[in-house]
Amino acid sequence: MAGTVLDAWNARKIGLPEGALPRREDIERHQLAMLRHTLQMAKENSPFYAKRLAGIDAARDIASLEDMRKIPFTTESDLRESGLSMLCVPQSEVSRIVTLQTSGSAGNPKRIYFTEEDQELTIDFFHFGMRVMVDESDLALILLPCERPGSVGDLLRRGLARGGTDAIPYGPVSRSDAALDEAVLALIRERRVSALIGGPVEIARLARSGAANGVSGTSVRSVLLSTEYVSDENRRTIEKCWNCKVFEHYGTTESGLGGAMACHVREGYHPREADLLFEIIDPESGRALPDGVWGEVVFTTLTRRAMPFIRYRIGDVGRWLPAPCGCGSALKRLDRIGDRAAVKRRPGA
Ligand SMILES: [Zn+2]
Incomplete structure:
Protein backbone atom coordinates (compact mmCIF):
# COMPACT_ATOMS: atom_id res chain seq x y z
CA MET A 1 0.00 0.00 0.00
CA ALA A 2 1.42 3.36 -0.97
CA GLY A 3 0.83 5.94 1.70
CA THR A 4 -1.25 5.80 4.81
CA VAL A 5 -4.29 7.33 6.43
CA LEU A 6 -1.89 9.91 7.86
CA ASP A 7 -0.80 10.83 4.33
CA ALA A 8 -4.42 11.31 3.40
CA TRP A 9 -4.93 13.53 6.44
CA ASN A 10 -1.83 15.61 5.68
CA ALA A 11 -2.73 15.91 2.00
CA ARG A 12 -6.13 17.32 2.83
CA LYS A 13 -4.74 19.67 5.49
CA ILE A 14 -2.18 21.16 3.16
CA GLY A 15 -4.63 21.55 0.31
CA LEU A 16 -3.43 18.85 -2.11
CA PRO A 17 -5.94 17.26 -4.48
CA GLU A 18 -7.74 14.20 -3.14
CA GLY A 19 -5.72 11.03 -3.53
CA ALA A 20 -2.41 12.90 -3.86
CA LEU A 21 0.47 11.65 -1.73
CA PRO A 22 2.24 14.55 0.00
CA ARG A 23 5.89 14.86 -0.98
CA ARG A 24 8.46 16.05 1.55
CA GLU A 25 8.61 19.47 -0.12
CA ASP A 26 4.81 19.85 0.04
CA ILE A 27 4.84 19.22 3.78
CA GLU A 28 7.77 21.56 4.42
CA ARG A 29 6.31 24.34 2.28
CA HIS A 30 3.14 24.17 4.37
CA GLN A 31 5.14 24.08 7.61
CA LEU A 32 7.17 27.14 6.66
CA ALA A 33 4.08 29.16 5.71
CA MET A 34 2.28 28.15 8.92
CA LEU A 35 5.35 28.82 11.05
CA ARG A 36 5.59 32.36 9.71
CA HIS A 37 1.88 32.86 10.27
CA THR A 38 2.11 31.54 13.84
CA LEU A 39 5.07 33.79 14.69
CA GLN A 40 3.22 36.83 13.40
CA MET A 41 -0.03 35.92 15.14
CA ALA A 42 1.71 35.21 18.46
CA LYS A 43 3.64 38.48 18.38
CA GLU A 44 0.54 40.50 17.63
CA ASN A 45 -1.73 38.90 20.22
CA SER A 46 0.31 37.72 23.19
CA PRO A 47 2.31 40.04 25.48
CA PHE A 48 4.65 37.15 26.33
CA TYR A 49 5.49 36.41 22.69
CA ALA A 50 5.63 40.10 21.73
CA LYS A 51 8.55 40.37 24.15
CA ARG A 52 10.12 36.96 23.53
CA LEU A 53 10.01 37.32 19.73
CA ALA A 54 10.83 41.02 19.63
CA GLY A 55 14.00 40.34 17.62
CA ILE A 56 12.30 38.13 15.02
CA ASP A 57 10.56 39.42 11.93
CA ALA A 58 8.98 36.38 10.28
CA ALA A 59 8.93 37.94 6.80
CA ARG A 60 12.56 39.04 7.01
CA ASP A 61 14.21 36.35 9.12
CA ILE A 62 12.43 33.09 8.39
CA ALA A 63 13.05 32.11 4.77
CA SER A 64 13.47 28.37 5.34
CA LEU A 65 12.88 25.82 8.07
CA GLU A 66 16.61 25.97 8.87
CA ASP A 67 15.98 29.54 10.03
CA MET A 68 14.05 28.04 12.96
CA ARG A 69 17.32 28.15 14.86
CA LYS A 70 17.01 31.96 15.08
CA ILE A 71 13.81 31.65 17.11
CA PRO A 72 14.21 31.50 20.91
CA PHE A 73 12.96 28.41 22.76
CA THR A 74 10.10 28.40 25.22
CA THR A 75 10.10 26.20 28.29
CA GLU A 76 7.87 24.75 30.92
CA SER A 77 8.88 27.52 33.32
CA ASP A 78 7.81 30.15 30.74
CA LEU A 79 4.45 28.44 30.71
CA ARG A 80 4.21 28.37 34.50
CA GLU A 81 5.32 31.94 34.97
CA SER A 82 3.66 33.67 32.02
CA GLY A 83 0.18 32.27 32.44
CA LEU A 84 -2.38 34.34 30.62
CA SER A 85 0.18 36.50 28.85
CA MET A 86 0.85 33.59 26.45
CA LEU A 87 -2.81 33.62 25.43
CA CYS A 88 -3.56 34.89 21.89
CA VAL A 89 -7.37 35.10 22.02
CA PRO A 90 -9.84 36.85 24.36
CA GLN A 91 -10.73 34.61 27.29
CA SER A 92 -14.31 34.46 26.01
CA GLU A 93 -13.04 32.33 23.10
CA VAL A 94 -11.38 29.76 25.34
CA SER A 95 -13.43 26.56 25.51
CA ARG A 96 -11.11 24.40 27.59
CA ILE A 97 -8.35 24.97 30.12
CA VAL A 98 -6.15 22.09 31.26
CA THR A 99 -4.34 22.62 34.56
CA LEU A 100 -1.32 20.40 35.19
CA GLN A 101 0.29 20.37 38.60
CA THR A 102 3.57 18.52 38.41
CA SER A 103 4.13 16.53 41.55
CA GLY A 104 7.06 17.60 43.65
CA SER A 105 7.62 20.93 41.93
CA ALA A 106 6.77 24.16 43.62
CA GLY A 107 5.31 27.17 41.88
CA ASN A 108 2.45 27.78 39.53
CA PRO A 109 0.74 24.91 37.75
CA LYS A 110 0.87 24.76 33.94
CA ARG A 111 -2.32 25.98 32.32
CA ILE A 112 -2.95 25.22 28.67
CA TYR A 113 -5.78 26.93 26.82
CA PHE A 114 -7.77 25.72 23.81
CA THR A 115 -10.46 27.24 21.62
CA GLU A 116 -13.19 25.11 20.10
CA GLU A 117 -11.23 25.16 16.81
CA ASP A 118 -8.04 24.02 18.57
CA GLN A 119 -9.90 20.99 19.88
CA GLU A 120 -11.44 20.33 16.49
CA LEU A 121 -7.90 19.97 15.06
CA THR A 122 -7.25 17.07 17.42
CA ILE A 123 -10.59 15.35 16.81
CA ASP A 124 -9.84 15.50 13.08
CA PHE A 125 -6.36 14.03 13.62
CA PHE A 126 -7.80 11.18 15.71
CA HIS A 127 -10.52 10.60 13.11
CA PHE A 128 -7.89 9.87 10.46
CA GLY A 129 -5.08 8.52 12.63
CA MET A 130 -7.24 5.86 14.31
CA ARG A 131 -8.23 4.39 10.94
CA VAL A 132 -4.89 2.63 10.93
CA CYS A 244 -3.37 -8.63 18.90
CA LYS A 245 -1.55 -5.77 17.16
CA VAL A 246 -0.15 -3.02 19.39
CA PHE A 247 0.04 0.52 18.02
CA GLU A 248 1.75 3.39 19.79
CA HIS A 249 0.88 7.04 20.04
CA TYR A 250 2.81 9.99 21.42
CA GLY A 251 1.12 13.13 22.59
CA THR A 252 1.18 15.69 25.36
CA THR A 253 -1.36 18.23 26.55
CA GLU A 254 0.82 20.99 25.08
CA SER A 255 0.86 19.28 21.66
CA GLY A 256 -2.94 19.21 21.76
CA LEU A 257 -3.06 15.61 23.09
CA GLY A 258 -2.56 14.04 19.67
CA GLY A 259 1.09 14.19 18.58
CA ALA A 260 2.42 11.27 16.54
CA MET A 261 0.79 8.00 15.51
CA ALA A 262 2.10 4.63 14.37
CA CYS A 263 1.26 3.51 10.83
CA HIS A 264 0.61 -0.13 9.91
CA VAL A 265 4.38 -0.81 9.85
CA ARG A 266 4.42 -0.06 13.62
CA GLU A 267 8.04 1.04 13.91
CA GLY A 268 8.15 4.46 15.55
CA TYR A 269 5.42 6.97 14.81
CA HIS A 270 4.68 9.64 12.22
CA PRO A 271 4.21 13.12 13.68
CA ARG A 272 1.14 15.17 12.99
CA GLU A 273 3.24 17.27 10.64
CA ALA A 274 0.55 19.53 9.20
CA ASP A 275 -0.17 20.79 12.74
CA LEU A 276 3.15 20.33 14.54
CA LEU A 277 6.76 20.99 13.65
CA PHE A 278 9.05 18.73 15.66
CA GLU A 279 12.79 19.21 16.17
CA ILE A 280 15.37 17.08 17.96
CA ILE A 281 18.03 19.24 19.58
CA ASP A 282 21.18 18.86 21.60
CA PRO A 283 19.96 19.86 25.09
CA GLU A 284 23.28 21.56 25.84
CA SER A 285 23.95 23.59 22.70
CA GLY A 286 20.35 23.88 21.46
CA ARG A 287 21.48 22.91 17.96
CA ALA A 288 19.52 20.54 15.73
CA LEU A 289 20.82 16.96 15.80
CA PRO A 290 21.23 14.70 12.79
CA ASP A 291 18.75 11.88 12.16
CA GLY A 292 19.41 8.84 14.33
CA VAL A 293 20.91 10.77 17.26
CA TRP A 294 18.99 10.92 20.54
CA GLY A 295 18.26 14.39 21.90
CA GLU A 296 15.54 16.58 23.32
CA VAL A 297 12.13 16.84 21.68
CA VAL A 298 11.06 20.38 20.76
CA PHE A 299 7.88 21.27 18.93
CA THR A 300 6.08 24.25 17.46
CA THR A 301 2.32 24.32 16.97
CA LEU A 302 1.43 25.50 13.48
CA THR A 303 -2.35 25.78 13.60
CA ARG A 304 -3.34 26.49 17.20
CA ARG A 305 -4.94 29.77 18.14
CA ALA A 306 -5.54 30.08 21.87
CA MET A 307 -2.03 29.29 23.04
CA PRO A 308 0.53 28.52 20.38
CA PHE A 309 3.74 26.82 21.50
CA ILE A 310 6.85 28.06 19.73
CA ARG A 311 9.99 25.91 19.94
CA TYR A 312 8.66 24.43 23.15
CA ARG A 313 11.11 22.20 25.03
CA ILE A 314 8.84 19.46 26.24
CA GLY A 315 11.72 17.68 28.00
CA ASP A 316 11.16 14.26 26.41
CA VAL A 317 13.99 12.38 24.76
CA GLY A 318 13.63 11.33 21.14
CA ARG A 319 15.30 10.85 17.79
CA TRP A 320 14.40 10.68 14.12
CA LEU A 321 14.51 7.24 12.55
CA PRO A 322 16.83 7.79 9.57
CA ALA A 323 15.45 5.17 7.14
CA PRO A 324 12.26 5.83 5.16
CA CYS A 325 9.25 4.04 6.62
CA GLY A 326 8.11 0.82 4.99
CA CYS A 327 4.67 2.35 4.49
CA GLY A 328 6.08 4.60 1.74
CA SER A 329 5.06 7.85 3.43
CA ALA A 330 7.15 11.04 3.12
CA LEU A 331 6.23 11.89 6.69
CA LYS A 332 9.12 11.85 9.12
CA ARG A 333 9.28 9.16 11.75
CA LEU A 334 10.08 9.53 15.43
CA ASP A 335 11.52 6.58 17.30
CA ARG A 336 9.65 5.59 20.44
CA ILE A 337 9.92 8.47 22.89
CA GLY A 338 12.32 7.46 25.62
CA ASP A 339 11.82 6.90 29.28
CA ARG A 340 12.13 10.33 30.81
CA ALA A 341 13.10 8.99 34.22
CA ALA A 342 15.88 6.87 32.71
CA VAL A 343 17.33 9.91 30.97
CA LYS A 344 17.36 11.84 34.19
CA ARG A 345 19.35 9.02 35.74
CA ARG A 346 21.91 9.29 32.92
CA PRO A 347 23.01 12.92 32.83
CA GLY A 348 24.04 14.05 29.36
CA ALA A 349 22.29 11.17 27.61
ZN1 LIG B 1 4.95 4.53 8.13
Whole structure:
Protein backbone atom coordinates (compact mmCIF):
# COMPACT_ATOMS: atom_id res chain seq x y z
CA MET A 1 0.00 0.00 0.00
CA ALA A 2 1.42 3.36 -0.97
CA GLY A 3 0.83 5.94 1.70
CA THR A 4 -1.25 5.80 4.81
CA VAL A 5 -4.29 7.33 6.43
CA LEU A 6 -1.89 9.91 7.86
CA ASP A 7 -0.80 10.83 4.33
CA ALA A 8 -4.42 11.31 3.40
CA TRP A 9 -4.93 13.53 6.44
CA ASN A 10 -1.83 15.61 5.68
CA ALA A 11 -2.73 15.91 2.00
CA ARG A 12 -6.13 17.32 2.83
CA LYS A 13 -4.74 19.67 5.49
CA ILE A 14 -2.18 21.16 3.16
CA GLY A 15 -4.63 21.55 0.31
CA LEU A 16 -3.43 18.85 -2.11
CA PRO A 17 -5.94 17.26 -4.48
CA GLU A 18 -7.74 14.20 -3.14
CA GLY A 19 -5.72 11.03 -3.53
CA ALA A 20 -2.41 12.90 -3.86
CA LEU A 21 0.47 11.65 -1.73
CA PRO A 22 2.24 14.55 0.00
CA ARG A 23 5.89 14.86 -0.98
CA ARG A 24 8.46 16.05 1.55
CA GLU A 25 8.61 19.47 -0.12
CA ASP A 26 4.81 19.85 0.04
CA ILE A 27 4.84 19.22 3.78
CA GLU A 28 7.77 21.56 4.42
CA ARG A 29 6.31 24.34 2.28
CA HIS A 30 3.14 24.17 4.37
CA GLN A 31 5.14 24.08 7.61
CA LEU A 32 7.17 27.14 6.66
CA ALA A 33 4.08 29.16 5.71
CA MET A 34 2.28 28.15 8.92
CA LEU A 35 5.35 28.82 11.05
CA ARG A 36 5.59 32.36 9.71
CA HIS A 37 1.88 32.86 10.27
CA THR A 38 2.11 31.54 13.84
CA LEU A 39 5.07 33.79 14.69
CA GLN A 40 3.22 36.83 13.40
CA MET A 41 -0.03 35.92 15.14
CA ALA A 42 1.71 35.21 18.46
CA LYS A 43 3.64 38.48 18.38
CA GLU A 44 0.54 40.50 17.63
CA ASN A 45 -1.73 38.90 20.22
CA SER A 46 0.31 37.72 23.19
CA PRO A 47 2.31 40.04 25.48
CA PHE A 48 4.65 37.15 26.33
CA TYR A 49 5.49 36.41 22.69
CA ALA A 50 5.63 40.10 21.73
CA LYS A 51 8.55 40.37 24.15
CA ARG A 52 10.12 36.96 23.53
CA LEU A 53 10.01 37.32 19.73
CA ALA A 54 10.83 41.02 19.63
CA GLY A 55 14.00 40.34 17.62
CA ILE A 56 12.30 38.13 15.02
CA ASP A 57 10.56 39.42 11.93
CA ALA A 58 8.98 36.38 10.28
CA ALA A 59 8.93 37.94 6.80
CA ARG A 60 12.56 39.04 7.01
CA ASP A 61 14.21 36.35 9.12
CA ILE A 62 12.43 33.09 8.39
CA ALA A 63 13.05 32.11 4.77
CA SER A 64 13.47 28.37 5.34
CA LEU A 65 12.88 25.82 8.07
CA GLU A 66 16.61 25.97 8.87
CA ASP A 67 15.98 29.54 10.03
CA MET A 68 14.05 28.04 12.96
CA ARG A 69 17.32 28.15 14.86
CA LYS A 70 17.01 31.96 15.08
CA ILE A 71 13.81 31.65 17.11
CA PRO A 72 14.21 31.50 20.91
CA PHE A 73 12.96 28.41 22.76
CA THR A 74 10.10 28.40 25.22
CA THR A 75 10.10 26.20 28.29
CA GLU A 76 7.87 24.75 30.92
CA SER A 77 8.88 27.52 33.32
CA ASP A 78 7.81 30.15 30.74
CA LEU A 79 4.45 28.44 30.71
CA ARG A 80 4.21 28.37 34.50
CA GLU A 81 5.32 31.94 34.97
CA SER A 82 3.66 33.67 32.02
CA GLY A 83 0.18 32.27 32.44
CA LEU A 84 -2.38 34.34 30.62
CA SER A 85 0.18 36.50 28.85
CA MET A 86 0.85 33.59 26.45
CA LEU A 87 -2.81 33.62 25.43
CA CYS A 88 -3.56 34.89 21.89
CA VAL A 89 -7.37 35.10 22.02
CA PRO A 90 -9.84 36.85 24.36
CA GLN A 91 -10.73 34.61 27.29
CA SER A 92 -14.31 34.46 26.01
CA GLU A 93 -13.04 32.33 23.10
CA VAL A 94 -11.38 29.76 25.34
CA SER A 95 -13.43 26.56 25.51
CA ARG A 96 -11.11 24.40 27.59
CA ILE A 97 -8.35 24.97 30.12
CA VAL A 98 -6.15 22.09 31.26
CA THR A 99 -4.34 22.62 34.56
CA LEU A 100 -1.32 20.40 35.19
CA GLN A 101 0.29 20.37 38.60
CA THR A 102 3.57 18.52 38.41
CA SER A 103 4.13 16.53 41.55
CA GLY A 104 7.06 17.60 43.65
CA SER A 105 7.62 20.93 41.93
CA ALA A 106 6.77 24.16 43.62
CA GLY A 107 5.31 27.17 41.88
CA ASN A 108 2.45 27.78 39.53
CA PRO A 109 0.74 24.91 37.75
CA LYS A 110 0.87 24.76 33.94
CA ARG A 111 -2.32 25.98 32.32
CA ILE A 112 -2.95 25.22 28.67
CA TYR A 113 -5.78 26.93 26.82
CA PHE A 114 -7.77 25.72 23.81
CA THR A 115 -10.46 27.24 21.62
CA GLU A 116 -13.19 25.11 20.10
CA GLU A 117 -11.23 25.16 16.81
CA ASP A 118 -8.04 24.02 18.57
CA GLN A 119 -9.90 20.99 19.88
CA GLU A 120 -11.44 20.33 16.49
CA LEU A 121 -7.90 19.97 15.06
CA THR A 122 -7.25 17.07 17.42
CA ILE A 123 -10.59 15.35 16.81
CA ASP A 124 -9.84 15.50 13.08
CA PHE A 125 -6.36 14.03 13.62
CA PHE A 126 -7.80 11.18 15.71
CA HIS A 127 -10.52 10.60 13.11
CA PHE A 128 -7.89 9.87 10.46
CA GLY A 129 -5.08 8.52 12.63
CA MET A 130 -7.24 5.86 14.31
CA ARG A 131 -8.23 4.39 10.94
CA VAL A 132 -4.89 2.63 10.93
CA MET A 133 -6.19 0.26 13.61
CA VAL A 134 -10.00 0.32 13.57
CA ASP A 135 -12.92 0.40 11.14
CA GLU A 136 -16.71 0.47 11.33
CA SER A 137 -16.86 -3.12 12.55
CA ASP A 138 -14.88 -2.39 15.72
CA LEU A 139 -16.01 -1.54 19.22
CA ALA A 140 -13.37 0.44 21.11
CA LEU A 141 -12.96 0.67 24.87
CA ILE A 142 -11.29 3.88 25.99
CA LEU A 143 -9.37 3.49 29.26
CA LEU A 144 -8.21 7.12 29.37
CA PRO A 145 -9.86 10.14 31.05
CA CYS A 146 -13.16 10.62 29.21
CA GLU A 147 -15.45 12.44 31.55
CA ARG A 148 -14.83 16.07 30.74
CA PRO A 149 -15.65 17.50 27.33
CA GLY A 150 -12.31 18.02 25.60
CA SER A 151 -10.47 15.38 27.64
CA VAL A 152 -8.29 13.01 25.63
CA GLY A 153 -10.84 10.19 25.83
CA ASP A 154 -13.65 12.52 24.79
CA LEU A 155 -11.73 13.79 21.74
CA LEU A 156 -10.83 10.20 20.80
CA ARG A 157 -14.44 9.09 21.10
CA ARG A 158 -15.57 11.94 18.85
CA GLY A 159 -12.82 11.20 16.29
CA LEU A 160 -13.72 7.50 16.28
CA ALA A 161 -17.43 8.27 15.86
CA ARG A 162 -16.67 10.27 12.71
CA GLY A 163 -15.10 7.17 11.22
CA GLY A 164 -18.15 5.08 12.20
CA THR A 165 -16.45 3.29 15.11
CA ASP A 166 -18.43 3.02 18.34
CA ALA A 167 -16.53 3.48 21.59
CA ILE A 168 -17.22 2.92 25.27
CA PRO A 169 -15.75 5.85 27.24
CA TYR A 170 -14.79 3.93 30.38
CA GLY A 171 -12.07 6.07 31.95
CA PRO A 172 -8.71 5.14 33.43
CA VAL A 173 -8.23 1.84 35.22
CA SER A 174 -6.25 1.59 38.40
CA ARG A 175 -2.84 -0.07 38.57
CA SER A 176 -3.67 -2.08 41.65
CA ASP A 177 -7.35 -2.92 41.79
CA ALA A 178 -7.90 -6.57 40.85
CA ALA A 179 -11.69 -6.26 41.18
CA LEU A 180 -11.67 -3.43 38.65
CA ASP A 181 -9.56 -5.52 36.26
CA GLU A 182 -12.22 -8.24 36.51
CA ALA A 183 -14.97 -5.77 35.70
CA VAL A 184 -13.10 -4.47 32.63
CA LEU A 185 -12.30 -8.00 31.43
CA ALA A 186 -15.95 -8.95 31.84
CA LEU A 187 -16.96 -5.90 29.81
CA ILE A 188 -14.50 -6.86 27.05
CA ARG A 189 -15.98 -10.36 26.92
CA GLU A 190 -19.63 -9.36 27.11
CA ARG A 191 -19.52 -6.54 24.60
CA ARG A 192 -16.92 -8.23 22.38
CA VAL A 193 -14.62 -5.21 22.53
CA SER A 194 -12.12 -5.40 19.66
CA ALA A 195 -9.94 -2.30 20.26
CA LEU A 196 -8.46 -1.00 23.50
CA ILE A 197 -6.95 2.41 24.11
CA GLY A 198 -5.04 3.21 27.27
CA GLY A 199 -1.79 3.34 29.20
CA PRO A 200 0.83 0.59 28.67
CA VAL A 201 1.21 -0.44 32.32
CA GLU A 202 -2.53 -0.72 32.93
CA ILE A 203 -3.30 -2.59 29.72
CA ALA A 204 -0.39 -5.01 30.23
CA ARG A 205 -1.76 -5.71 33.69
CA LEU A 206 -5.22 -6.38 32.28
CA ALA A 207 -3.77 -8.71 29.66
CA ARG A 208 -1.81 -10.65 32.28
CA SER A 209 -4.74 -10.85 34.64
CA GLY A 210 -6.97 -12.15 31.81
CA ALA A 211 -4.39 -14.79 30.91
CA ALA A 212 -3.98 -15.85 34.56
CA ASN A 213 -7.73 -16.45 34.79
CA GLY A 214 -7.73 -18.60 31.71
CA VAL A 215 -9.32 -16.00 29.46
CA SER A 216 -7.85 -16.71 26.09
CA GLY A 217 -8.93 -15.98 22.55
CA THR A 218 -10.55 -12.68 23.41
CA SER A 219 -12.12 -10.41 20.86
CA VAL A 220 -9.33 -7.79 21.20
CA ARG A 221 -7.53 -7.40 17.89
CA SER A 222 -5.83 -4.01 18.26
CA VAL A 223 -4.51 -1.91 21.12
CA LEU A 224 -3.36 1.70 21.16
CA LEU A 225 -0.88 2.57 23.88
CA SER A 226 -0.53 6.19 24.88
CA THR A 227 0.18 8.48 27.86
CA GLU A 228 3.65 7.28 28.86
CA TYR A 229 6.78 5.33 27.97
CA VAL A 230 6.03 1.94 26.46
CA SER A 231 8.47 -0.77 27.52
CA ASP A 232 9.18 -3.70 25.19
CA GLU A 233 8.09 -6.02 27.97
CA ASN A 234 4.64 -4.44 28.28
CA ARG A 235 4.21 -4.40 24.53
CA ARG A 236 5.18 -8.08 24.19
CA THR A 237 2.93 -9.10 27.10
CA ILE A 238 -0.10 -7.50 25.47
CA GLU A 239 0.65 -8.96 22.04
CA LYS A 240 1.22 -12.41 23.45
CA CYS A 241 -1.72 -12.59 25.86
CA TRP A 242 -4.26 -11.31 23.37
CA ASN A 243 -2.66 -12.18 20.05
CA CYS A 244 -3.37 -8.63 18.90
CA LYS A 245 -1.55 -5.77 17.16
CA VAL A 246 -0.15 -3.02 19.39
CA PHE A 247 0.04 0.52 18.02
CA GLU A 248 1.75 3.39 19.79
CA HIS A 249 0.88 7.04 20.04
CA TYR A 250 2.81 9.99 21.42
CA GLY A 251 1.12 13.13 22.59
CA THR A 252 1.18 15.69 25.36
CA THR A 253 -1.36 18.23 26.55
CA GLU A 254 0.82 20.99 25.08
CA SER A 255 0.86 19.28 21.66
CA GLY A 256 -2.94 19.21 21.76
CA LEU A 257 -3.06 15.61 23.09
CA GLY A 258 -2.56 14.04 19.67
CA GLY A 259 1.09 14.19 18.58
CA ALA A 260 2.42 11.27 16.54
CA MET A 261 0.79 8.00 15.51
CA ALA A 262 2.10 4.63 14.37
CA CYS A 263 1.26 3.51 10.83
CA HIS A 264 0.61 -0.13 9.91
CA VAL A 265 4.38 -0.81 9.85
CA ARG A 266 4.42 -0.06 13.62
CA GLU A 267 8.04 1.04 13.91
CA GLY A 268 8.15 4.46 15.55
CA TYR A 269 5.42 6.97 14.81
CA HIS A 270 4.68 9.64 12.22
CA PRO A 271 4.21 13.12 13.68
CA ARG A 272 1.14 15.17 12.99
CA GLU A 273 3.24 17.27 10.64
CA ALA A 274 0.55 19.53 9.20
CA ASP A 275 -0.17 20.79 12.74
CA LEU A 276 3.15 20.33 14.54
CA LEU A 277 6.76 20.99 13.65
CA PHE A 278 9.05 18.73 15.66
CA GLU A 279 12.79 19.21 16.17
CA ILE A 280 15.37 17.08 17.96
CA ILE A 281 18.03 19.24 19.58
CA ASP A 282 21.18 18.86 21.60
CA PRO A 283 19.96 19.86 25.09
CA GLU A 284 23.28 21.56 25.84
CA SER A 285 23.95 23.59 22.70
CA GLY A 286 20.35 23.88 21.46
CA ARG A 287 21.48 22.91 17.96
CA ALA A 288 19.52 20.54 15.73
CA LEU A 289 20.82 16.96 15.80
CA PRO A 290 21.23 14.70 12.79
CA ASP A 291 18.75 11.88 12.16
CA GLY A 292 19.41 8.84 14.33
CA VAL A 293 20.91 10.77 17.26
CA TRP A 294 18.99 10.92 20.54
CA GLY A 295 18.26 14.39 21.90
CA GLU A 296 15.54 16.58 23.32
CA VAL A 297 12.13 16.84 21.68
CA VAL A 298 11.06 20.38 20.76
CA PHE A 299 7.88 21.27 18.93
CA THR A 300 6.08 24.25 17.46
CA THR A 301 2.32 24.32 16.97
CA LEU A 302 1.43 25.50 13.48
CA THR A 303 -2.35 25.78 13.60
CA ARG A 304 -3.34 26.49 17.20
CA ARG A 305 -4.94 29.77 18.14
CA ALA A 306 -5.54 30.08 21.87
CA MET A 307 -2.03 29.29 23.04
CA PRO A 308 0.53 28.52 20.38
CA PHE A 309 3.74 26.82 21.50
CA ILE A 310 6.85 28.06 19.73
CA ARG A 311 9.99 25.91 19.94
CA TYR A 312 8.66 24.43 23.15
CA ARG A 313 11.11 22.20 25.03
CA ILE A 314 8.84 19.46 26.24
CA GLY A 315 11.72 17.68 28.00
CA ASP A 316 11.16 14.26 26.41
CA VAL A 317 13.99 12.38 24.76
CA GLY A 318 13.63 11.33 21.14
CA ARG A 319 15.30 10.85 17.79
CA TRP A 320 14.40 10.68 14.12
CA LEU A 321 14.51 7.24 12.55
CA PRO A 322 16.83 7.79 9.57
CA ALA A 323 15.45 5.17 7.14
CA PRO A 324 12.26 5.83 5.16
CA CYS A 325 9.25 4.04 6.62
CA GLY A 326 8.11 0.82 4.99
CA CYS A 327 4.67 2.35 4.49
CA GLY A 328 6.08 4.60 1.74
CA SER A 329 5.06 7.85 3.43
CA ALA A 330 7.15 11.04 3.12
CA LEU A 331 6.23 11.89 6.69
CA LYS A 332 9.12 11.85 9.12
CA ARG A 333 9.28 9.16 11.75
CA LEU A 334 10.08 9.53 15.43
CA ASP A 335 11.52 6.58 17.30
CA ARG A 336 9.65 5.59 20.44
CA ILE A 337 9.92 8.47 22.89
CA GLY A 338 12.32 7.46 25.62
CA ASP A 339 11.82 6.90 29.28
CA ARG A 340 12.13 10.33 30.81
CA ALA A 341 13.10 8.99 34.22
CA ALA A 342 15.88 6.87 32.71
CA VAL A 343 17.33 9.91 30.97
CA LYS A 344 17.36 11.84 34.19
CA ARG A 345 19.35 9.02 35.74
CA ARG A 346 21.91 9.29 32.92
CA PRO A 347 23.01 12.92 32.83
CA GLY A 348 24.04 14.05 29.36
CA ALA A 349 22.29 11.17 27.61
ZN1 LIG B 1 4.95 4.53 8.13
